[in-house]
Amino acid sequence: MSQPAPAATAEAAAAAEALAEDLAVRLEAGERRALARAITLVESTRPDHRAAAEALMRRLYGKHDQAIRVGLSGTPGVGKSTFIESFGMMLVKAGLKVAVLAVDPSSARTGGSILGDKTRMEYLTREKNAFIRPSPSSAALGGVARRTREAIILCEAAGFDVILVETVGVGQSETMVADMTDIFLLLMAPAGGDELQGVKRGIMEICDMILVNKADGDLKPAAERTRADYAGALRLLRKRPQDPKDFPKAIAVSALEDRGLETVWEEIRALDGWRREGGIRDNRRREQAVTWMRAEIEGRLAELFRSAPAVAELLPKLEAQVGGGDTPPDTAAAEALAAFRKALG
Numbered sequence: 411m412s413q414p415a416p417a418a419t420a421e422a423a424a425a426a427e428a429l430a431e432d433l434a435v436r437l438e439a440g441e442r443r444a445l446a447r448a449i450t451l452v453e454s455t456r457p458d459h460r461a462a463a464e465a466l467m468r469r470l471y472g473k474h475d476q477a478i479r480v481g482l483s484g485t486p487g488v489g490k491s492t493f494i495e496s497f498g499m500m501l502v503k504a505g506l507k508v509a510v511l512a513v514d515p516s517s518a519r520t521g522g523s524i525l526g527d528k529t530r531m532e533y534l535t536r537e538k539n540a541f542i543r544p545s546p547s548s549a550a551l552g553g554v555a556r557r558t559r560e561a562i563i564l565c566e567a568a569g570f571d572v573i574l575v576e577t578v579g580v581g582q583s584e585t586m587v588a589d590m591t592d593i594f595l596l597l598m599a600p601a602g603g604d605e606l607q608g609v610k611r612g613i614m615e616i617c618d619m620i621l622v623n624k625a626d627g628d629l630k631p632a633a634e635r636t637r638a639d640y641a642g643a644l645r646l647l648r649k650r651p652q653d654p655k656d657f658p659k660a661i662a663v664s665a666l667e668d669r670g671l672e673t674v675w676e677e678i679r680a681l682d683g684w685r686r687e688g689g690i691r692d693n694r695r696r697e698q699a700v701t702w703m704r705a706e707i708e709g710r711l712a713e714l715f716r717s718a719p720a721v722a723e724l725l726p727k728l729e730a731q732v733g734g735g736d737t738p739p740d741t742a743a744a745e746a747l748a749a750f751r752k753a754l755g
């Protein structure tokens with residue numbers, strides 16, 4: 411691989427810095443188009459875009475930390491978009507700026523995108539103080555995570571007060587979203603008692619509030635029973651000594667009829683305020699930053715590995731051997747890594 415001439419490198423670096431500076435200034439002035447453009451930039455894998463995105467992060471990172479980052483998860487059909495629409499509208503009416511981002515594990519696989527689709531939040535989309543961005547399509551969930559973490563920083567620089575990060579009920583993506591937010595909400599549907607087991611223990615452990623949606627009409631009694639069951643399960647599951655004693659909690663809401671949403675916001679603010687005062691929020695964000703760095707290193711290593719010509723050549727052969735049952739996976743992996751090490755010199 412030929413190295414670019416030093417002059418070209420310096421030129422490229424200067425261009426990345428210039429683009430980053432221009433975007434940073436416009437973002438901090440709250441310019442919407444600059445936000446959309448900056449997110450497109452951090453989603454791109456083109457090397458010059460990556461350079462500009464990194465320069466942008468260096469300018470903005472750690473400068474704006476007023477926002478509350480809220481993760482929201484739930485299975486398809488539970489009412490996430492209805493909730494985001496109603497909850498988001500309530501916040502906008504209260505004078506807050508709301509950004510909605512999405513981590514869609516299926517978009518990572520198929521390239522399609524359902525979550526964060528603007529047509530799902532018809533009214534919120536039209537608000538000038540709301541910003542909705544669908545999940546990026548990417549070959550890997552790690553790429554989606556990186557984009558979303560950076561997009562959060564960009565939204566904060568643009569003056570957003572609440573950053574909602576939506577995902578679907580798949581373990582890995584939920585943990586990922588909990589790892590980039592301050593508060594994690596799980597949206598559930600009313601159910602019979604035996605369905606409680608459907609919630610994985612790991613998810614109960616990371617959520618701060620379970621919202622039982624559709625607490626309206628005929629479903630109201632079931633929603634209330636489900637809420638009580640979850641409240642009991644959460645109490646049994648664990649104590650978080652650093653949180654107020656009544657957290658995590660379960661609340662019944664109706665996204666459709668706007669019921670319980672103010673309570674949810676009050677509870678979010680109470681918990682966030684408590685954690686800010688006690689330094690818990692900042693600690694958590696610092697830990698998340700370290701996790702982010704580790705994920706970044708792993709992602710880049712994997713990329714480096716796959717793009718090494720020696721590895722690219724060897725890998726299909728090894729895969730055929732392992733697939734054919736001739737070579738143990740462990741042996742093949744060792745061989746691939748040996749080729750990589752040799753290529754590194």
Ligand code: GDP
Nearest residue numbers: 485486487488489490491492623624664665666
């Ligand atoms: P998502 O797939 O999680 O985004 O779910 P949607 O927001 O698209 O909602 C799925 C269905 O549930 C739609 O038909 C909604 O109208 C309905 N729904 C959402 N929230 C409520 C609610 O609070 N009460 C009732 N009765 N239905 C709701």
